[in-house]
Amino acid sequence: MTxxxxxxxxxxxxxRQLLLERVGLPVLDAVAHLGGLQAQxxxxxxxxxxxRLRAFxxxxxxxxxxxxxxVRTHLMRRTVHLVTADDALAWRARHDAMLRQRxxxxxxxxxxxxxxxxxxxxxxxxxxxxxxxxxxxxARAVAGRWPQAGPRPLGEMLVAGLLPTVQVPPRxxxxxxxxxxxxxxxxxxxxxxxxxxxxxxxPVGQALVRRYLAAYGPAASADLRAWCxxxxxxxxxxxxxxxxxxxxxxxxxxxxxxPDAPRPDPGTPAPVRFLPAFDNAVLGYHDRGRVIDxxxxxxxxxxxxxxxxxxxxxxxxxxxxxTVHIAPLRGLSRAERDAVGEEGRALASFLCxxxxxxxxxxxxxxxxxxxxxPR
Numbered sequence: 208m209t210x211x212x213x214x215x216x217x218x219x220x221x222x223r224q225l226l227l228e229r230v231g232l233p234v235l236d237a238v239a240h241l242g243g244l245q246a247q248x249x250x251x252x253x254x255x256x257x258x259r260l261r262a263f264x265x266x267x268x269x270x271x272x273x274x275x276x277x278v279r280t281h282l283m284r285r286t287v288h289l290v291t292a293d294d295a296l297a298w299r300a301r302h303d304a305m306l307r308q309r310x311x312x313x314x315x316x317x318x319x320x321x322x323x324x325x326x327x328x329x330x331x332x333x334x335x336x337x338x339x340x341x342x343x344x345x346a347r348a349v350a351g352r353w354p355q356a357g358p359r360p361l362g363e364m365l366v367a368g369l370l371p372t373v374q375v376p377p378r379x380x381x382x383x384x385x386x387x388x389x390x391x392x393x394x395x396x397x398x399x400x401x402x403x404x405x406x407x408x409x410p411v412g413q414a415l416v417r418r419y420l421a422a423y424g425p426a427a428s429a430d431l432r433a434w435c436x437x438x439x440x441x442x443x444x445x446x447x448x449x450x451x452x453x454x455x456x457x458x459x460x461x462x463x464x465x466p467d468a469p470r471p472d473p474g475t476p477a478p479v480r481f482l483p484a485f486d487n488a489v490l491g492y493h494d495r496g497r498v499i500d501x502x503x504x505x506x507x508x509x510x511x512x513x514x515x516x517x518x519x520x521x522x523x524x525x526x527x528x529x530t531v532h533i534a535p536l537r538g539l540s541r542a543e544r545d546a547v548g549e550e551g552r553a554l555a556s557f558l559c560x561x562x563x564x565x566x567x568x569x570x571x572x573x574x575x576x577x578x579x580x581p582r
Contacts, residue, residue, distance in 0.1 A: 210455045211425060211462065214473040216497040217518045222469040223422050224488045225259035226480045226515065232260060234267045235291060238277055242418050242434075243290035245490060246279055248510070249379045251483035252289045257557050258480050265381040272376050275396055279374040281367040284436040285309040286485075287374065292396050299371045299392065300403045301411040305436050310368040314360035321353050326361065327369040331391070339375045339388040342366050371400055412443030417465065423491050425454050425464035433493035460494070477518035479543075479550040481531075484510045489520070503536055516543050524551070529559040530574040538580040551575035 211219075221227040225237065237260055238244065244252040257263045271277040278295050282288045285306050290298075311318060326349065333348045334340065340348075346362030353361060366372045371392040377383040393399050404410055419431050428444055444463070454462040464470070482488060489498050489507045499507055499520040506513065506523060514522035514533060521543075522535045531551045539547065555573025 208453060208455050210457060211470075212457055212473070213497050214518075215470070216425065216456065216462075218471040218473055218475050218477065219425060219469065220423065220488065220497055221477055221480075221515075221518050222471050223424065226488060226518075227471065227475065227477060229259060229261045231262075234260065234263070235271055235276060238271075238289060239291045239294065240422060241487065242415075242422050243282065243288040243294065243487075245283075245286055245485045245487050246289040246379065247287040248484050249279075250382070251485065252379075253381060254481065254483040254512075254554070254558070255486055257554070258482065269376075269380040269383075272379055278392070278395070279379045280372065280392065281306060283434060285367055289379070292398075295371075295373070295392060296396065296398055297401050298411060298415065299400050301409075301415070302435075302437065303403075305438075307364070307368040309436070310360075310364045314356075314363065317356050317360040318364060321356050321361075321364075323364070323369060326353070326364065330365040330370050334370065334372075334389075334391050334394075337390070337394050339390040341386055341388050345389065407442075409440075409443045409446075412437070412440050413447055416440060416443050416447055419491075420451070420463060420465045421468060423487075424468055425452075425462035425470070426492065427456070427460045427462055427494070429460075429493040430491070434487065434491040456494070458494075477515070479546045480515040481524060481550060481554050482513045482515065484512050486513070489513065514547060516547060522547065524554075526555065526558055529555065530576055531555040531558070533575065533577045535578065535580040539577075544577060548575050548577060551577070 234256060237256060244255050246252045253265045253268060256268060276292050277289055278292055279287055279289055280295050282290060282298060282302055307323065329349045329352060330345060333345060342362035343358060345365055346358035350358050350361055366389050372389040373392050373395050374387045375390045375395065377385050378387050415435055416431065419434055420426060423430065423434065431440060432438060451463045452466055454464065456462055489495055495504060495507060503520055511523045512525065513520045514524055521537055522533050524531055524533045531554055533547060533551055552573040552575050555575060559573065
């Protein structure tokens with residue numbers, strides 16, 4: 208069985224994640240290909256798409272949100288993801304049990320004695336008027352029946368575990384501010400959520416396996432589970448084995464992949480790329496060693512924004528007063544430092560300039576400061 212080393216896996220990941228070269232996909236198609244973008248920080252998906260798409264216009268994504276073709280919803284790993292409306296409707300029921308269990312993992316004691324079926328019915332009754340509500344507003348509306356639970360556990364269970372909800376605009380629009388307000392997914396999209404299949408065939412699970420491998424493969428079953436948070440996909444993987452390729456990584460783990468998916472030569476040059484906080488190019492794996500060193504793994508869950516140099520995390524970045532500040536994690540060669548500065552200036556222009564000044568890579572309008580490398 209072919210062994211794929213870390214560099215081969217790195218280049219495959221970059222290609223699947225649209226980070227090896229910017230592509231000309233429409234925004235909706237890019238969101239679908241990526242299986243959504245993690246989006247608990249509302250502005251971060253804009254940077255994620257800017258780093259992946261040629262001539263990305265943030266107003267295109269805002270337009271998709273207001274047109275209800277993409278939504279912000281709790282889904283994979285119980286985190287807020289930006290996904291297409293079609294994927295949200297198709298995938299939500301398959302995630303129901305995981306979402307409830309993850310909320311219970313945090314609030315089991317507070318929710319002890321609360322009948323979750325009754326709580327869901329009460330919450331749906333409140334939301335049936337079609338008016339978006341904040342989580343505290345929804346929690347207060349039902350709290351009289353379960354005063355011992357407290358509003359926060361009730362609210363989180365409703366919006367993230369029991370009721371398929373979306374965060375409605377202006378939340379998530381380009382340069383918009385405001386708290387999260389929730390509406391029922393079926394009401395917002397005007398379509399019912401796809402019901403679960405009762406015959407045990409798990410077509411949604413199989414679709415998730417294919418979609419994951421298209422955007423993240425080659426990957427192990429543990430990586431798939433780390434991405435979606437679902438433990439019950441072995442049957443789906445088994446059903447697809449006949450159409451998948453099998454590899455090994457250097458640790459001996461089995462990696463599965465789609466036959467026609469790109470696996471670039473490990474020597475393929477990789478450009479500098481700036482990743483937003485919690486980007487799935489890093490978080491979408493159990494073994495993140497293909498992208499980030501173990502010494503820096505904690506950055507990926509701490510919300511640090513990361514810079515890829517030669518395909519690997521080599522710096523973090525922040526933005527303040529129109530300037531992108533870059534903190535290297537290792538020494539950078541002069542050529543690497545120049546490339547980081549060029550891409551950083553383009554990012555600064557995109558984030559801080561006027562819409563007319565967004566430009567593309569290398570337009571030279573933005574400001575960058577690169578700190579000294581650690582000794």
